[in-house]
Amino acid sequence: MPGIAEESIAERTRRVLEPVLARDGYELVEVEWLRQGSRWTLRLFVDKPGGVGIEDCQAVSRLVDPILDVEDFIEPAYDLEVSSPGLDRPLRKPADFDRYAGQRAHVKAYGPVAGTAPGSPARKNWTGVLVGYRDGAVEIDVDGVVHRVPHDQIAKAHLEYDFEADLRRKD
Known part of the structure; x- marks a missing residue:
């Protein structure tokens, strides 16, 4: 889990760039600020x-790079990477x-959450089909049981691509 300084850089980046990107038709899905070896x-x-292609990633990079330079809130030297969410x-x-x-999808809580479904023990991870919010x-359906996970308890959530189901559809 990133420290406070990393979180504030990610959140400030989101606050500064989200409206600019939205104006140009892009959604800022996620911001990560991380150290990789000696580089940020x-x-x-x-x-x-x-969807987003390589040209979009290049365009976004060219758009946000000067904004980040002008805002100048990131202290260490860093590499800027722009990607699709995948x-x-x-x-x-x-x-x-x-x-x-x-x-x-897969949903992970900060810690064990009790009472997400009738008779279900406290748990920290759910993988199943999203029902909605x-x-x-x-709400996520795990093996036919719908669990309700409080949004403020979710540490991370992401889609999970089902390769086997995709292959079955193509047969």
């Missing part, structure tokens, strides 16, 4: 209707859970 990396995951797209906002309802909780 600011990684932006962007999306748009129809098949395992992170899910953060309540709308994400509704948008991807019906798709397979209702009343402050993410």
Whole structure:
């Protein structure tokens, strides 16, 4: 888990860049600020209707690089990376859970959460099919049982691509 300084850089980056990217038709899905060896990396995951290609990543990089230079809130030298969210797209906002309802996902809580489904023991991880977002909780169907995980208890959530199901559809 990143420290406080890393979180504030990621959040400030989100606050500064989200409206700029939205104006140009992009969604800022995720921001990561991480150290890789002796180098720092600011990684932006962007999306748009129809998906993101390499040209989009280059365009976003050219768009945000001068903004980050002018804002100048990141102390150490860093590498800027722009990427699509990929098949395992992170899910953060309540709308994400509704948008991807019906798709397979993994949800991880900060710690064990009790009472997510009748008779279910406390657990920290759920993998199943997203039902959606209702009343402050993410609903996920795990083996026919719908669990309600409070949104504020979720540390990470992402889509899980089902390669086997995709292969079965192509046969």
